[in-house]
Amino acid sequence: MKIFDLHADLAEAIKPFYTDGKTSILKKDWSTRFKQGQIAYTSAASFFVGTESWQEMQDVVMKVKNDITVSGYKVIYTKDDLDDEQQGTAFLMTIEGMCGIHEDVEEKIQWLYDEGNRIGSLCWNDQNALATGNSGDPTRGLTELGKQAIAKMNELHMIVDVSHANEKTFWDILSCSTQPVIATHS
Incomplete structure (x- = not known):
């Protein structure tokens, strides 16, 4: 059996090790868990509470991607990377909250995509320049930048x-998006 975990806060779990200069954290501390759980694929969510700058977001994304690759794991970029013969665990990079994006929206989304992120939420529970999460103003939803x-x-x-989107943001996204959306967790 192959399991695909669509929401793992791995960036949050390995963040404390970043300051110590450690690498290959996923391989050293997580590989046994992945094997025991029969996790063939998992997300690697770069999680942001709502106070981080764009630079801080970039830093976390790069550290997550680096740790995946130096640990010898594969990043999933396309459906072709979902291999029936997959040995070990492959990672789908995701963004949970885009609080650091206040301008140059298209360029910054492009950068996130180019770095391997294939799923993204505009906000966590925060209210930011793009959208409103569960803890924000219930009458505020998706902003023009969010669109x-x-x-x-x-x-x-x-x-x-x-x-994590509030109800107004949820419905605004559904009316705005031309592609299917996902709720990885609730």
Whole structure:
């Protein structure tokens, strides 16, 4: 049996090791868990609470991607990377919250995609320049910048994750997106 875990806060779990300069954290500390759980594929969510800058977002994304590759794992870029003969665990990179994006939306979404992220949520529980999460103003949903983000994600076929969006944001995304969306967790 092959299991695909669509939501693992791995970036949050390995973040404390970043400051110590450690690498291959996934291989050293997680490979046994992946084997025991028969996890063939998992997401590697770069999680942001709502206070991080764009630079901080980039830093986390790069550290997650680096740890995946130096640990000897594969990043999933396309459906062709979902191999029936897959040995070990492969990672689907995701973004949970885009709080650091306040401008240059299309360029920044493109950068996230180019770095391997294939699923992204515009907000966590926060209210940011793109959208409103569960803890934000219930009458505020997707912003104009958020609509630009959705359009760029649709163009790239980067899946929009509606997890943590408030109800207004959820419905705004559904009315705006031209591609299917996903709720990886709730």
